[in-house]
């Protein structure tokens with residue numbers, strides 16, 4: 001799915017109206033019906049629920065007016081509130097004029113805000129994508145009042161006060177919604193940790209926006225769904241053999257962190273690599289052979305960390321990082337790998353930390369490599385803390401563009417920046433995966449997919465990120481959030497990949 005800017009969203013509205021020979025009021029009615037149906041079917045409003053609908057001066061307010069009208073007609077006791085404004089949009093004005101007689105709109109008075117019960121439902125239709133500045137005065141007072149009420153707040157399109165694709169100044173009034181019901185496409189703001197407290201659970205309601213216009217709108221940000229990836233993982237041909245899928249080499253582990261090497265190795269095996277060889281320090285030999293018998297094990301001459309780079313000739317892709325440590329000799333191995341490898345690389349964990357600590361190493365990273373930092377590793381990599389989540393995305397794009405690498409930023413909605421600056425947000429995964437070892441599993445899985453020559457670097461990365469999160473989602477019913485271990489993710493990599501397989 002494309003992530004559109006507010007300007008592009010407005011253009012899409014207009015193009016839809018033109019292409020479908022409808023009026024803007026028709027589109028507003030569709031949007032409001034979708035919200036009303038969600039309130040009735042998903043939130044399951046009771047007839048005795050206290051319901052407040054708060055409407056602003058633009059089309060977001062217009063949506064709210066129609067929701068209030070719909071609920072009123074359906075017999076729900078709606079209290080309708082209007083934000084005082086000097087100017088209203090034409091559609092908002094028209095909707096005000098068409099309110100049924102029994103539904104009175106009340107002006108919001110900042111000095112006499114109505115009491116809102118903790119069990120009430122509030123529909124926030126104050127401002128949408130037309131927000132042009134931080135909320136002040138009556139709007140800000142109302143938003144703070146709503147946020148303190150304990151009511152269930154449902155935001156229409158976007159929580160009022162929140163910009164769709166840019167940070168707002170600190171301490172601005174922004175609605176803290178329990179649910180955000182957006183139309184057709186998500187907004188960048190929904191995908192960033194700093195906005196989680198405002199956006200709550202977000203849902204997309206289809207309203208028939210024109211698919212051709214969406215298709216033709218150029219964007220540099222995507223929210224990648226299962227539908228878009230399904231079929232992009234090639235099926236295994238009938239006469240395939242282990243050579244068909246590539247031989248992956250993993251350099252991982254140090255004393256006390258051989259588990260990271262095991263998890264990444266198991267994930268690489270489950271990711272479908274034809275052959276997997278893992279090099280570990282001598283201390284890891286028995287552990288790895290017992291826990292991953294399908295993998296071959298190269299044993300370093302050093303006991304506790306990796307100090308030797310094997311001959312790279314047999315391998316289709318090389319991964320390095322999980323549990324590696326940052327010993328000087330290990331760093332020399334990383335340096336030689338970066339200098340000599342002619343195959344796809346996956347760099348993670350301490351490999352990234354070393355790139356951060358030694359910028360001259362960073363210059364050696366070959367274009368096309370895949371890097372998988374979490375935010376702290378990314379900060380070390382670029383050597384500068386981000387001002388906020390938007391700035392961090394700018395840094396991510398800049399890094400990918402500058403180095404020619406594919407760079408991941410792990411977390412909920414993991415982002416991937418491609419060398420051309422395009423950002424892709426992953427749609428799978430759950431907070432149960434926020435525990436040690438999950439990232440090692442991702443590295444192993446991505447390594448397997450990079451070793452498969454049938455996949456482009458971009459597809460390998462997108463498929464791997466998706467399948468990793470999906471495997472976590474498939475594991476969840478068996479483990480619960482707290483009980484979800486990295487090894488559970490490994491167990492479900494196979495089924496997750498199977499869902500993406502096509503001709």
Ligand SMILES: NC(=O)C1=CN([C@@H]2O[C@H](COP(=O)(O)OP(=O)(O)OC[C@H]3O[C@@H](n4cnc5c(N)ncnc54)[C@H](OP(=O)(O)O)[C@@H]3O)[C@@H](O)[C@H]2O)[C@@H](O)CC1
Pocket residue numbers: 009010013027028031056057058059060061062063087088089126127128129130131132133134135136139156157158183209
């Ligand atoms: N996308 C879709 O597919 C569909 C979209 N639809 C809906 O339309 C919504 C977008 O509507 P919209 O463009 O009228 O903008 P919206 O946010 O309601 O208000 C703008 C008004 O507020 C004002 N204003 C701005 N900031 C302010 C502030 N801080 N404090 C005070 N005032 C402020 C601003 O004034 P100005 O900036 O001009 O001074 C202007 O008058 C969208 O979110 C969705 O809900 C659906 O109906 C149909 C399908």
Ligand SMILES: Nc1ncnc2c1ncn2[C@@H]1O[C@H](COP(=O)(O)OP(=O)(O)O)[C@@H](O)[C@H]1O
Pocket residue numbers: 374410411412413414428429430431432433434435436437438439440441442468469
């Ligand atoms: N809240 C979350 N929602 C979805 N995925 C998550 C969440 N928290 C963590 N993950 C995923 O789990 C992995 C954690 O990686 P990382 O932080 O490197 O862990 P570790 O180094 O302990 O293995 C990443 O792939 C990340 O996207």
Ligand SMILES: [K+]
Pocket residue numbers: 060124125126127128155156157158159160
């Ligand atoms: K809103």
